[in-house]
Amino acid sequence: MRYVKPDSFENAAQLLFDSTGITRILAGGTDVLVQMKAEMVEPDLLIDLKHLSGMREITHENGGFRIGAAVSGAELGEHAGVNALWPGVVEGMELIGSTQVQGRATMVGNLCNGSPAADSVPAMVTAGAIARIHGPDGARDIPVYEVPTGPGKTSLARGEFITSIYLPARPENASDAYLRFIPRTEMDIAVSSAAVSLELDSKGICTEAKVAIGAVAPTVRLVDDASAALIGTSLDDDAITKLVAAVEAACSPIDDKRGTIAFRTKTAGVLAKRAAKIAYARAGGTS
Amino acid sequence: MALDTPKRDFKIVGTRVPRPDGIDKVTGKAAYGADITATGMLHGRILRSPHAHARIISIDTSAAEAAEGVKAIVTSADFATPDDAGIRDIRDNCLALDKVLYDGHAIAAVAATSKSAAKAAIRLIRVEYEILPHVTDVDAAMKPDAPIVQSGRAFESVPAGMSQNVHSHVEFGHGDLDAGFANADKIIERTFKTAATHQGYIEPQACMANLGADGRGELWCCTQGQYMVRENCAAILGIEASQLRVTSSEIGGGFGGKTTTFIEPVALALSRKSGKPVKIVMTREEVFRATGPTVSTSMDVKIGMKNDGRITAARAELRYQGGAFPNHTVEFGAQAAFAAYDLAAVQTLGWGVMTNRPKEVAYRAPGAPTAIYAVESVVDELCQQLNLDPLDVRLLNAARKGTLSAYGPTFNEIGLVATLEAAKNHPHYTAPLGENQGRGLSCGFWFNFGGNTCVSLNLNSDGTVGVVEGNPDIGGSRASISMMAAEELGIPYDKVRTVIADTTSLGFNDVTDGSRVTFAVGLATIEAARAAKNEMCARVAKLWGIDTDAVQWEDGSVKPAGPNAGEHAPMSIADIAAIADETGGPIAGHHEVNADGAGVSFGVHLVDTEVDPETGATTVLRYTVFQDAGKAVHPDYVEGQMQGGAVQGIGWALNEEYIYGDDGLLQNASLLDYRVPVASDLPNIETVILEIPNPGHPYGVRGVGETPIVPPLAAISNAVSRAAGIRLTELPMSPPRILHAITQRRDG
Numbered sequence A: 001m002r003y004v005k006p007d008s009f010e011n012a013a014q015l016l017f018d019s020t021g022i023t024r025i026l027a028g029g030t031d032v033l034v035q036m037k038a039e040m041v042e043p044d045l046l047i048d049l050k051h052l053s054g055m056r057e058i059t060h061e062n063g064g065f066r067i068g069a070a071v072s073g074a075e076l077g078e079h080a081g082v083n084a085l086w087p088g089v090v091e092g093m094e095l096i097g098s099t100q101v102q103g104r105a106t107m108v109g110n111l112c113n114g115s116p117a118a119d120s121v122p123a124m125v126t127a128g129a130i131a132r133i134h135g136p137d138g139a140r141d142i143p144v145y146e147v148p149t150g151p152g153k154t155s156l157a158r159g160e161f162i163t164s165i166y167l168p169a170r171p172e173n174a175s176d177a178y179l180r181f182i183p184r185t186e187m188d189i190a191v192s193s194a195a196v197s198l199e200l201d202s203k204g205i206c207t208e209a210k211v212a213i214g215a216v217a218p219t220v221r222l223v224d225d226a227s228a229a230l231i232g233t234s235l236d237d238d239a240i241t242k243l244v245a246a247v248e249a250a251c252s253p254i255d256d257k258r259g260t261i262a263f264r265t266k267t268a269g270v271l272a273k274r275a276a277k278i279a280y281a282r283a284g285g286t287s
Numbered sequence B: 001m002a003l004d005t006p007k008r009d010f011k012i013v014g015t016r017v018p019r020p021d022g023i024d025k026v027t028g029k030a031a032y033g034a035d036i037t038a039t040g041m042l043h044g045r046i047l048r049s050p051h052a053h054a055r056i057i058s059i060d061t062s063a064a065e066a067a068e069g070v071k072a073i074v075t076s077a078d079f080a081t082p083d084d085a086g087i088r089d090i091r092d093n094c095l096a097l098d099k100v101l102y103d104g105h106a107i108a109a110v111a112a113t114s115k116s117a118a119k120a121a122i123r124l125i126r127v128e129y130e131i132l133p134h135v136t137d138v139d140a141a142m143k144p145d146a147p148i149v150q151s152g153r154a155f156e157s158v159p160a161g162m163s164q165n166v167h168s169h170v171e172f173g174h175g176d177l178d179a180g181f182a183n184a185d186k187i188i189e190r191t192f193k194t195a196a197t198h199q200g201y202i203e204p205q206a207c208m209a210n211l212g213a214d215g216r217g218e219l220w221c222c223t224q225g226q227y228m229v230r231e232n233c234a235a236i237l238g239i240e241a242s243q244l245r246v247t248s249s250e251i252g253g254g255f256g257g258k259t260t261t262f263i264e265p266v267a268l269a270l271s272r273k274s275g276k277p278v279k280i281v282m283t284r285e286e287v288f289r290a291t292g293p294t295v296s297t298s299m300d301v302k303i304g305m306k307n308d309g310r311i312t313a314a315r316a317e318l319r320y321q322g323g324a325f326p327n328h329t330v331e332f333g334a335q336a337a338f339a340a341y342d343l344a345a346v347q348t349l350g351w352g353v354m355t356n357r358p359k360e361v362a363y364r365a366p367g368a369p370t371a372i373y374a375v376e377s378v379v380d381e382l383c384q385q386l387n388l389d390p391l392d393v394r395l396l397n398a399a400r401k402g403t404l405s406a407y408g409p410t411f412n413e414i415g416l417v418a419t420l421e422a423a424k425n426h427p428h429y430t431a432p433l434g435e436n437q438g439r440g441l442s443c444g445f446w447f448n449f450g451g452n453t454c455v456s457l458n459l460n461s462d463g464t465v466g467v468v469e470g471n472p473d474i475g476g477s478r479a480s481i482s483m484m485a486a487e488e489l490g491i492p493y494d495k496v497r498t499v500i501a502d503t504t505s506l507g508f509n510d511v512t513d514g515s516r517v518t519f520a521v522g523l524a525t526i527e528a529a530r531a532a533k534n535e536m537c538a539r540v541a542k543l544w545g546i547d548t549d550a551v552q553w554e555d556g557s558v559k560p561a562g563p564n565a566g567e568h569a570p571m572s573i574a575d576i577a578a579i580a581d582e583t584g585g586p587i588a589g590h591h592e593v594n595a596d597g598a599g600v601s602f603g604v605h606l607v608d609t610e611v612d613p614e615t616g617a618t619t620v621l622r623y624t625v626f627q628d629a630g631k632a633v634h635p636d637y638v639e640g641q642m643q644g645g646a647v648q649g650i651g652w653a654l655n656e657e658y659i660y661g662d663d664g665l666l667q668n669a670s671l672l673d674y675r676v677p678v679a680s681d682l683p684n685i686e687t688v689i690l691e692i693p694n695p696g697h698p699y700g701v702r703g704v705g706e707t708p709i710v711p712p713l714a715a716i717s718n719a720v721s722r723a724a725g726i727r728l729t730e731l732p733m734s735p736p737r738i739l740h741a742i743t744q745r746r747d748g
């Protein structure tokens, strides 16, 4: 195995492009190093990008925040601005692992590891987060939603990597929330999860809604029918019933040691309902 | 040995002195199994079966032998044939003979100059298998046409015509069952299932072996019993016990799981073949796949009760699978099942069954938690249906002094009634409960053990004392042993240092198991101290020129026994030690015993849970443990045992399980998917220690280490069943299982 710390994005892209074997990028290493130790993967090339410019910074940009790809969960969690703007994104990231893991783990690592159960991803998706990708042809921006393509797979092309995540600005009376189900209280993998982001008008009527579910399909899923169930309502019982039905209909989970199809489907609906109520209260709605 | 006196004021026993191993452990200085290295040491690695059940047709090691850095490869052909059938099973579990019997069963091992060379060589070993049908479920394994794990292993007690996987049958009880059930106002009969759980010790097995061509060996390993390791390894390697010195390392948890050998004979064989020291450290995955979990079970319990709560008859039938080899765990379960009750008619039947799973190893009170889970669940359901207070019903039927126990003996002084009364009087029992919350309780029981024990107590020339004992300290025993020595000698605790000897330094000691060490080693320590005191009295009498009867021991000094003995200033231990060379040489006391009188132990657990009706998730809100400790030598450690047992029981009840796929392979061989509780899953576990002195120990000590894991399964199941409004009969009560039960209840 070769371990390299390239001195520029360009060199990093070149190294990645030229490598013929198994490559991994070292962010926090809380997936990569664990997988190497468990002998699940033995990379030929391990590239460390943490030291490159902007990788560890959070910057204010057009009312939103640009978050470097190597910013840890702990750093994100302590950032007052991001907390105020996108509390659901922060709570998704902060659910990952333990205090020790938080000191290393990154959102981008979580996203690119490609787990359908990745905890930071659903709320990034409902936030409309944009990933900035660097590659042999320079930089491009794509929605985070388009990054994962299946378990362990991303849409990144050969030689490409992510340099930052952009969380956009948003209006007043808006907020988000993320919830997951695990059999324990921490140190576990989501059996199902849901993120909800809402915008309200001055009367508490929902004008915009996004609902994403995790661990119930090969990738995170945005549920348009669930958004439609909420828009134009103040999250009355009828709207919630429709939301739950839409979420359950959008689930296509697997049966495995972590949960049955029926259980994952049922809990995804419950979590979406509860996350919607939290987001609604955070956005200033009273029902 | 009898209790000295029912009431006694202790000076040191009962206090909370600092633990002697604490600083080493928190600074990382403590040397565990993997911490020892030797010059020229090789790294061992084990090839394991990828199949649940297969015949080994051939093993080709030629490519691996030729690989760089490889110094030795061993298979079962490198082992001898022990006389003892139990040790032959251990041997065949260490390296498979002609069949692999479970996923993860060891087949061959490599010693190489680096870990990576050993790993690479393992991949070069070619094994040709004939895959055989497998069975991992206990009920399926008992069916007459089930795949046969091992044939010809059944004991005579097993009736003809059963599957050959059924290897043992036991029966206990007394009284007229039919009459008892006929006399009942209400009878409940239920079937229960429990999953296999792992001891979950944090330190994987590790050892370093050095066995020369002359047959003389040294072994350093993490174990609950260095003498057991010596006996097993000597028999498996075909060498004499005297030629193998085994030293136990500091131990990162055992809970019964380190009362056998897995890697030590393999490391010794590799060392003998290569002529070099060989170290083997198991990975967590290997620990899960190939070291002992506990049994999984299927059980029927039937109990009849009068409307006032009197039990009229009770019957249990237990089916335990303990992996691919015979084991006796079901016998303990069958004996323990109804131990808490004074019954006129009771019967327990037990069946021991083999399956294609790893060989079962003891886990705290082996066999008891599951049997008592089934019994206490049915008792709770009867209380619910007859609208009776569950503590009152236990008190009404409680075993006490003079009760003919369900497993035969008549009980002496036991603490069950006092423990139940303590629970009844505790504020926890009457605290209000909210919506979706339920309270459960259960009694628990364990036999406790004494066993073979040797202690030497050496007086140092400065008046301090060294105690040498032969039992690895897995629960704080070094502190308790030092405390008992200090108490007996009348010197401060910090003047005593207790060490754990290697196998050449003392006679045979039984394994650290059966909650025996504080009881048995404590007893031997007190006797050794008394022997040293007698010697000190004799020395002083000689010095003063008077009879030994004319001196007496008081407050850590030898004094004249009365005015007739003459005027002599008392001599302290330090005074006596300083001039020992003038009075006859070094002073020591020792004691060797096969201790009995351990005294059975009872506990009661009380727990409140809340169940989320939409997700099936359980929160443990409040937990209180009541247990009779006889005499709590070091209360912190006693509380630690009580809390630890409760926590392991919470894991067992709610989430821990061995999950096998249809392919017979273990699906969750990691701490991610084998879910032990994490700190945030737990409330503070409150403890109430009762002290009903054990008549069989000079200070009244009873073992406390195992009983605490017995009640949690039923206590939590009873609490969850009450919270969820539906009786649960299968462990673990994972959220999907609870949600499924709630959904079924709602759908009628």
Ligand SMILES: Cc1cc2nc3c(=O)[nH]c(=O)nc-3n(C[C@H](O)[C@H](O)[C@H](O)COP(=O)(O)OP(=O)(O)OC[C@H]3O[C@@H](n4cnc5c(N)ncnc54)[C@H](O)[C@@H]3O)c2cc1C
Binding pocket: A023, A024, A025, A026, A027, A028, A029, A030, A031, A032, A033, A034, A049, A069, A095, A096, A097, A098, A101, A104, A105, A106, A107, A108, A109, A110, A111, A112, A113, A117, A118, A119, A120, A160, A161, A162, A163, A187, A188, A189, A190
């Ligand atoms: C004890 C423990 C608990 C955990 N708990 C959780 C949990 O609760 N929820 C959860 O979702 N996860 C959990 N995880 C998994 C892991 O911590 C997270 O997925 C984490 O966010 C990964 O981030 P990282 O920076 O450590 O990634 P790394 O391990 O450094 O990398 C992960 C993957 O991302 C790729 N990658 C990294 N950076 C880039 C980049 N800039 N561009 C493209 N690809 C990149 C790597 O090649 C690799 O494939 C846990 C892990 C551990 C060890």
